[in-house]
Amino acid sequence: MRTISVKAPAKINLTLDVLGKRTDGYHEVEMVMTTVDLSDRLELTVLDTDEIRIQSEHAYVPNDHRNLAYRAAELLRKRFNIKQGVEIVLDKQIPVAAGLAGGSSDAAATLRGMNELFDLGLSLEELAELGAAVGSDVSFCVMGGTAIARGRGEQLETIPSPPPCYVVLAKPKIGVSTADVYRAVEMEKIVHPNTEAMVTAIRDRDFDGICSHLGNALEAVTLELHPEVRQIKETMLHCGADGVLMSGSGPTVFALIEHEQKAHRVYNGLKGFCPEVFVVRILGKKH
Numbered sequence: 084m085r086t087i088s089v090k091a092p093a094k095i096n097l098t099l100d101v102l103g104k105r106t107d108g109y110h111e112v113e114m115v116m117t118t119v120d121l122s123d124r125l126e127l128t129v130l131d132t133d134e135i136r137i138q139s140e141h142a143y144v145p146n147d148h149r150n151l152a153y154r155a156a157e158l159l160r161k162r163f164n165i166k167q168g169v170e171i172v173l174d175k176q177i178p179v180a181a182g183l184a185g186g187s188s189d190a191a192a193t194l195r196g197m198n199e200l201f202d203l204g205l206s207l208e209e210l211a212e213l214g215a216a217v218g219s220d221v222s223f224c225v226m227g228g229t230a231i232a233r234g235r236g237e238q239l240e241t242i243p244s245p246p247p248c249y250v251v252l253a254k255p256k257i258g259v260s261t262a263d264v265y266r267a268v269e270m271e272k273i274v275h276p277n278t279e280a281m282v283t284a285i286r287d288r289d290f291d292g293i294c295s296h297l298g299n300a301l302e303a304v305t306l307e308l309h310p311e312v313r314q315i316k317e318t319m320l321h322c323g324a325d326g327v328l329m330s331g332s333g334p335t336v337f338a339l340i341e342h343e344q345k346a347h348r349v350y351n352g353l354k355g356f357c358p359e360v361f362v363v364r365i366l367g368k369k370h
């Protein structure tokens with residue numbers, strides 16, 4: 084029986100800009116995303132039957148075709164005429180419906196894992212292209228590292244990773260539907276982040292510049308729906324965070340912090356208040 088284990092890391096948005104609404108229903112976006120070392124773990128096993136089996140103990144994660152890992156497996160089986168099935172055991176560590184691309188990263192890990200398990204010989208770029216059919220963030224999750232994502236998120240330009248720092252992630256009890264947040268976007272009210280300035284700060288390894296150019300056009304929309312997100316931001320700043328922002332469509336808020344001691348102060352300041360709080364690092368290299 085062939086089994087492999089694959090890591091599926093979360094992402095955060097250093098910027099997220101909404102440029103307009105497209106005729107296909109998606110929004111045109113421009114985002115700087117980076118991978119952090121908070122990961123789900125997937126165990127993939129080849130089955131003799133032709134089924135795709137998902138196993139997860141998480142109450143909010145579907146075990147059927149609605150799971151993005153299932154869709155990724157189905158896509159590869161159909162496209163490459165794979166006769167055998169696969170069992171995917173999901174050990175969820177990334178908070179669900181959190182703005183951290185947990186489901187997309189599981190789909191990306193499934194693509195990478197099945198590529199190896201079934202000797203498909205596809206490059207990461209080819210897998211990223213296939214992944215776009217499963218979800219807009221899947222392409223980025225296949226590649227990992229740091230990138231500017233455009234289009235609906237699937238057009239990637241890899242850039243260097245930010246200088247090492249600590250990232251505190253805090254997710255309030257609520258989950259947020261990405262579709263609901265995009266539906267509530269009013270284009271004329273959008274506050275656009277300065278993506279170019281963020282990319283320059285990253286290339287210059289200018290930590291203060293990165294912190295001052297954090298910006299997310301969806302933040303105001305989610306804050307309106309869920310005021311507790313603002314409270315987390317304020318607590319993080321009060322505890323000494325260098326920069327704070329909501330990731331993706333939320334509700335997870337992250338803090339960037341240069342010094343370890345301060346990172347633990349921010350962590351301790353939020354622990355009693357948020358059910359899910361983590362201190363992680365930016366993953367500088369491809370996984």
Ligand code: ATP
Nearest residue numbers: 150151179180181182183184185186187189261331
């Ligand atoms: P993004 O940042 O890409 O918008 P997210 O972090 O906000 O993603 P996910 O954790 O990916 O959101 O989950 C969103 C919904 O997708 C969940 O409510 C869940 O029902 C469904 N889902 C499907 N597959 C998965 C998976 N493998 N892990 C978690 N949720 C999944």
